[in-house]
Amino acid sequence: MPSITDDEMPAVTMVVPTRNRAHTLRLVAESFYVQDLVDEIIYVDDAGEDTTPQLLDELTDRFPDVHTVIMRNDTRLGAAECRNRGAAVARNGYILFCDDDEMLEPGYARTCLRKLMLSGAGAVSGRRVYMRNGETPDAALRRFGSGIRSGPPYRALLCEHVTGARFSGDIEVPFANAVIITPTALVRQYGFDPAYARGNGYREETDYQMNLFVSGHRILMTAEVHSIHLSPAQVRTGGQRVNRWRRLYWTIFYTAYFYRKYWDRYRTRLGIRMPRRLAVAWFAVFATYREMLRPTLYRMVFAVMRLRGSTAPG
Numbered sequence: 001m002p003s004i005t006d007d008e009m010p011a012v013t014m015v016v017p018t019r020n021r022a023h024t025l026r027l028v029a030e031s032f033y034v035q036d037l038v039d040e041i042i043y044v045d046d047a048g049e050d051t052t053p054q055l056l057d058e059l060t061d062r063f064p065d066v067h068t069v070i071m072r073n074d075t076r077l078g079a080a081e082c083r084n085r086g087a088a089v090a091r092n093g094y095i096l097f098c099d100d101d102e103m104l105e106p107g108y109a110r111t112c113l114r115k116l117m118l119s120g121a122g123a124v125s126g127r128r129v130y131m132r133n134g135e136t137p138d139a140a141l142r143r144f145g146s147g148i149r150s151g152p153p154y155r156a157l158l159c160e161h162v163t164g165a166r167f168s169g170d171i172e173v174p175f176a177n178a179v180i181i182t183p184t185a186l187v188r189q190y191g192f193d194p195a196y197a198r199g200n201g202y203r204e205e206t207d208y209q210m211n212l213f214v215s216g217h218r219i220l221m222t223a224e225v226h227s228i229h230l231s232p233a234q235v236r237t238g239g240q241r242v243n244r245w246r247r248l249y250w251t252i253f254y255t256a257y258f259y260r261k262y263w264d265r266y267r268t269r270l271g272i273r274m275p276r277r278l279a280v281a282w283f284a285v286f287a288t289y290r291e292m293l294r295p296t297l298y299r300m301v302f303a304v305m306r307l308r309g310s311t312a313p314g
Contacts, residue, residue, distance in 0.1 A: 004117055009038045012109050013090040017082030021044040021061040022055045024230055029055075031103035033063040036110040040091055042069040052274045067091075078197025080204050085145055087187040096181045100275065101230045102128070103137060104179070112181040115170060115222055122217025123209055125176035126225035128163055133233045139227055153221070156270055158283055159210075159258070168223050174266065175209035176221040186212065199250030203258040210258070214265035215231065237308035248291045252284045259283075 014032055018025060032041055045052050053070070060068040071085055087095055094116070096109050105126070112124040131140040142270045147153075147166030154161055160176060192209045196204035209219055263276040274282070 002118055004114055009037055009110065009113060009117075010094060011068055011092045012037045012094045012113060013040040013042060013086075013092040013098050013184070014038050014096045014098060015042045015086030015090065016050065016098050016100055016110075017044045017046060017079040017086070018052060018305060020048040020050045020080075021100040022050045022054070024101040024235060025052065025055055027230060027234060028101065028103040029059055031105075032098065033059070033066050034106065035096075035104060035108060037113060037118065038066065038096065038109050040067040040069065040098060042071065042086040042090060044086050045072040046078065046082050047073045047076045070251055076197075078194055078204070079201060080192035080196055080207070081194040082232050082279070083187070083192045083196070083252065084210075087184060087191075090184050093184050095184050095187055097181070098179050098227070101235050102227045103230075104313060105141070105226045105228065107237075108179075108227065109181065110221065111225045115220060116170070116183075118179055119218065119220060121220045122212040123180040123182040124220045124222065125180045125232070126227060127176075127221065127223055128177040128179065128229060129226050130163070130229045131231040131234075133231045134287045136229060137228045140224060144226075157274060157279060158286055159255070160286075161206075170220050170222045170224075173219055173221055174213045174270070175206045175219055177227070178205035179227040180209065182208075182212075186217070190215070193261075196254055199253070200247050202247075202251045204254075204255040207258060207261075210262050210266065214262050214269060244291050248287060251287050251291065252280075255287070256280050 014035070016032070018192070032038065043056055056068065056070045056096070060070070073082070083097060094113055096112070098104065110128055112126060116124040129140050129144045131137065134152065144164070146168050147162040147164055149162060149166065151162065151165060152164035153167050153171060159174070161173065161177065163177070187208070190208060192204070193207045196207065213219055259276050259280050263279060266272070267274065
């Protein structure tokens with residue numbers, strides 16, 4: 001079996017798009033700088049208006065051994081174009097993309113790069129764990145274990161990666177989560193599609209990976225390392241009903257666009273017979289249930305459970 005020694009492992013550039021997230025970057029950035037092999041981090045500030053520039057200056061001074069590059073867009077271009085801009089100036093042959101609200105487990109870059117080089121894949125990611133409010137990263141990893149949901153890790157008809165699915169080792173999928181390591185040359189060849197700049201940008205992170213997949217490249221996900229997404233309270237995301245309707249609209253809109261680009265080649269590679277229009281309709285039903293109906297059903301179930309607990313004898 002082939003192997004790669006530590007001396008043969010090349011340096012890695014991280015690219016992190018950000019906008020008005022100084023409060024989350026402050027929590028996660030240290031995990032970027034302590035990654036083995038990462039000697040360059042490129043932040044692309046998407047015309048933000050908060051204290052991100054000052055924070056990035058602090059990080060540059062605090063971690064002088066890592067080459068920190070700060071790019072700023074004059075107008076908002078979206079995360080996809082930020083990734084393209086970062087990749088265009090990266091000095092290393094491999095790029096690790098990460099978001100501004102996720103921390104990396106130690107060894108994430110080294111583990112994913114080793115698997116990428118040994119397999120010849122187009123992209124490799126670890127697993128993503130979502131922290132709960134009040135939970136520490138270590139507690140989140142212990143709770144997650146090898147996964148928290150039964151069933152397959154990928155739903156082919158929906159083009160959906162199941163974040164919490166149980167599996168161990170490495171699996172091959174059409175796309176993994178957003179925190180991938182990939183050759184710089186492939187990013188410059190295929191690129192991220194800036195058409196996802198409006199709304200919630202649904203599919204923006206997976207478009208590049210799907211482009212690789214339908215072009216014949218392999219995509220791997222390993223259970224050996226994890227990225228840890230900050231809790232809802234730390235990210236300060238909204239949860240109003242009007243936002244759910246807006247998210248639902250953009251989720252379906254972008255999925256229809258995504259399917260127009262890739263469905264025919266995707267279904268040929270996987271042996272799927274369903275035509276594109278029916279696949280879009282099926283996804284729209286699923287997305288409506290997930291976004292609008294499932295949260296209400298969960299609240300009803302929890303309310304009944306609390307009621308039964310309060311009326312139990314003794």
